[in-house]
Amino acid sequence: MPLNENEFRPKIVAFCCNWCSYAGADLAGSSRLSYPADVKIIKVPCSCRVNPMFILRAFEKGADGVILCGCHPGDCHYSTGNYYARRRMTLLFSMLEYLGIEKGRTRVEWVSAAEGVKFSQTMNEFVETIRSLGKNVRLGDLRCKN
Amino acid sequence: MQELVTRAKELLKDGTVTRVLGWKNGDLSYNPEPAFFETEEALSDFVYNGFCGANLSKYMIEASKKEGKTLVFLKPCDSYSFNQLLKEHRVDREKAYIIGVGCKGKLDIEAIKKQGIKGIETIKGAEMTDACDTLEISTIYGDKTVSYDDVMLSRCYSCKGKEHVIFDEQMLESRDTATKGRFDEVEAIEKMSPEEKFEFFRKELSKCIRCNACRNVCPACSCRKCVFDSNKFDSAQKANVDTFQENMFHIIRAFHVAGRCTDCGECSRVCPQGIPLHLFNRKFIKDINEFYGDYVAGEDIDAEAPLTHFEFTDREPNEERG
Numbered sequence: 001m002p003l004n005e006n007e008f009r010p011k012i013v014a015f016c017c018n019w020c021s022y023a024g025a026d027l028a029g030s031s032r033l034s035y036p037a038d039v040k041i042i043k044v045p046c047s048c049r050v051n052p053m054f055i056l057r058a059f060e061k062g063a064d065g066v067i068l069c070g071c072h073p074g075d076c077h078y079s080t081g082n083y084y085a086r087r088r089m090t091l092l093f094s095m096l097e098y099l100g101i102e103k104g105r106t107r108v109e110w111v112s113a114a115e116g117v118k119f120s121q122t123m124n125e126f127v128e129t130i131r132s133l134g135k136n137v138r139l140g141d142l143r144c145k146n
Numbered sequence: 147m148q149e150l151v152t153r154a155k156e157l158l159k160d161g162t163v164t165r166v167l168g169w170k171n172g173d174l175s176y177n178p179e180p181a182f183f184e185t186e187e188a189l190s191d192f193v194y195n196g197f198c199g200a201n202l203s204k205y206m207i208e209a210s211k212k213e214g215k216t217l218v219f220l221k222p223c224d225s226y227s228f229n230q231l232l233k234e235h236r237v238d239r240e241k242a243y244i245i246g247v248g249c250k251g252k253l254d255i256e257a258i259k260k261q262g263i264k265g266i267e268t269i270k271g272a273e274m275t276d277a278c279d280t281l282e283i284s285t286i287y288g289d290k291t292v293s294y295d296d297v298m299l300s301r302c303y304s305c306k307g308k309e310h311v312i313f314d315e316q317m318l319e320s321r322d323t324a325t326k327g328r329f330d331e332v333e334a335i336e337k338m339s340p341e342e343k344f345e346f347f348r349k350e351l352s353k354c355i356r357c358n359a360c361r362n363v364c365p366a367c368s369c370r371k372c373v374f375d376s377n378k379f380d381s382a383q384k385a386n387v388d389t390f391q392e393n394m395f396h397i398i399r400a401f402h403v404a405g406r407c408t409d410c411g412e413c414s415r416v417c418p419q420g421i422p423l424h425l426f427n428r429k430f431i432k433d434i435n436e437f438y439g440d441y442v443a444g445e446d447i448d449a450e451a452p453l454t455h456f457e458f459t460d461r462e463p464n465e466e467r468g
Contacts, residue, residue: 052401053394060390073458083456087438089463091404091453094433095397095426098336100344108463138344140390 010064010130012039014123015054017047019077020112021069027116035123038130039067046070047108048081052092055106059139065105065130069119072110082110101138104129147194147274150219150247150317155186157217163243164214167205169198176255176269180205182216194219194318196272199252199299201412203228203237204365210238218242221249222320223301225310226408226444227365232312233447234406236368246313250278250294251305251323256420257297258283263290274318295323301411301424304328311445328409329432331425351392353419356385360413360423366403366443373398400426405434405452408444437461 016022022043028035044050047070058066068089070082086108093106107126111119154166170181170191178198182205183189201224209216220228225246231237253272258281265286271294272281281297283290304327308320335343361367361374374395386392400407400423409431413423434441434452438460441452 053398056390056394056397060394080456083458083460084453086460086463087453087456090437090461091430091433092397092401093463094467095400095429097340098332098343098429099347099393099397100340100342102340106463139393 008131008134010038010127010135011062012036012065012067012123012127012130013058013063014039014041015044015047015050015066015068016041016111017049017070017077017082018043018045020071020075020110021047021119023113024069024111024115024119027113028120029116031116033116033120035120036127038127039123046076046078046081047085048078048088050085050089052088055092056139059101059105059136062136062140064133064136065107065126067107067109067122067126069109069111069122072112075112096139099138101136102133104133105136147192150194150245151189151192153245153317154183154189154192154217157243158186158189162215163217165209165212165216166192167202167209167216167218168192169194169200169202169219174266176253176258176266176272182209194247194274196250196253196274196278196294197255199254199412199415201227201363201365201410203231204363204368206237206242207231207368210236210241212241215241215243217245219245219247220310220313221247221252222308222310223249223306223408223410225312226306226442227410228444229312229447230406230408230444231365231368233444233451234368244310244313244315246310246316248274248316248318248320249308250274250319250321251298251302253281253294253297254299254415257299258292261292261297263292278321295325298323299411299415300422301409301414304330306409306442329428331422332428332432335425335429347393348389350421351396352389353421354386354392354395355419356391356395357418359416359418361399363412363416364399364403365408365410365412366406367399373402396423396426400430403427404430405441405454406443407431408442436467 055066076082089108097103109122157163166183169178171193172179176197178193180200203224267284270282278294281292302323303325305324407427411424438452
């Protein structure tokens with residue numbers, strides 16, 4: 001893809017669980033599957049390690065989209081972590097939508113260690129969504145911006 | 147009110163309780179404040195009228211650490227908060243003697259002032275013995291009357307009901323005040339476009355001065371060490387520095403009480419800036435009811451709390467609401 005200086009390059013934070021999704025990202029890499037460099041991966045021990053504050057803080061520090069990847073429900077390394085994460089993120093994302101943050105900016109995807117293809121596809125799709133949504137201004141610091 | 151004092155005196159005298167937790171008049175007759183009474187004489191300051199909106203259940207956390215039983219007066223909505231604290235092992239049932247008091251809807255002095263009534267001297271018609279349909283207000287500009295139903299706290303219009311969920315005995319009559327659906331306001335906001343939602347919340351939350359009154363009054367916010375007091379956090383114990391912190395404080399606070407908030411509405415009542423904070427908590431309650439089945443915090447002490455429990459068939463976070 002040719003680089004265009006004026007093109008909007010979103011900043012995307014992907015929280016990936018150590019056991020499935022991070023290994024999935026690894027597989028995507030070793031299988032030579034490409035996904036945009038805009039995605040910054042943060043490894044977490046389990047998807048339920050992600051505190052709502054992490055998501056908000058990512059937006060504060062300038063992220064345009066945040067995606068949480070974990071093991072498929074039922075496959076959690078710690079048996080049940082992702083079920084709790086699922087409930088928490090459902091409520092948090094619903095609250096962010098309620099506050100006027102576009103729904104597309106937050107996402108949860110279950111990616112197993114064998115799904116390198118799914119990882120790269122998901123990231124490509126997510127980056128496209130965020131590109132179309134544009135820069136996130138609502139959850140950052142708004143002073144002197146409007 | 148007099149029968150409450152008489153009963154409290156009896157219980158103090160026969161040694162059932164060693165102190166009474168109730169309300170006494172503040173600086174002005176229309177802002178009673180929570181108070182402990184240790185002796186029968188002290189009870190002459192006791193009041194219970196239409197302005198006693200304060201929820202006493204949170205004070206029972208401290209009272210549970212003291213020697214002897216405490217007599218506490220709980221309104222129907224306060225009893226949910228007490229039950230929730232009991233579920234979380236924050237209060238001791240053995241240390242509490244609960245008198246469930248009736249409630250005819252609690253008044254909002256700000257709503258009275260918004261009706262253009264200034265220079266208030268006395269307000270009549272707010273006693274529990276009154277019919278509670280009109281308030282006679284004498285002001286320095288002359289006498290005025292307002293309808294009781296026009297100046298209640300916003301929470302009373304969507305009252306959860308006048309049944310106590312926990313009590314040792316019940317006293318005084320109640321009056322039904324619910325006229326609006328609990329989730330009407332939340333639904334109205336949900337229908338707005340993202341821009342409108344954002345504008346609405348920016349307008350409200352930009353008023354926040356981070357006085358922490360909402361946190362301090364909240365019966366669900368009873369952690370010994372609050373995340374907002376942590377020095378590792380750059381939002382600790384200080385005014386919001388930027389718009390992010392204004393949003394963040396309220397999102398996180400609502401999230402921390404999600405599934406535990408009994409919707410007692412104290413946060414909105416105490417907010418000096420008049421931010422409708424209950425809108426955040428109600429949104430979580432509404433979502434929990436929609437996604438995980440109806441749940442009333444504080445109703446059933448053995449029920450599974452929605453955020454510490456899960457089903458294999460829960461909805462996915464990205465799913466469109468149907």
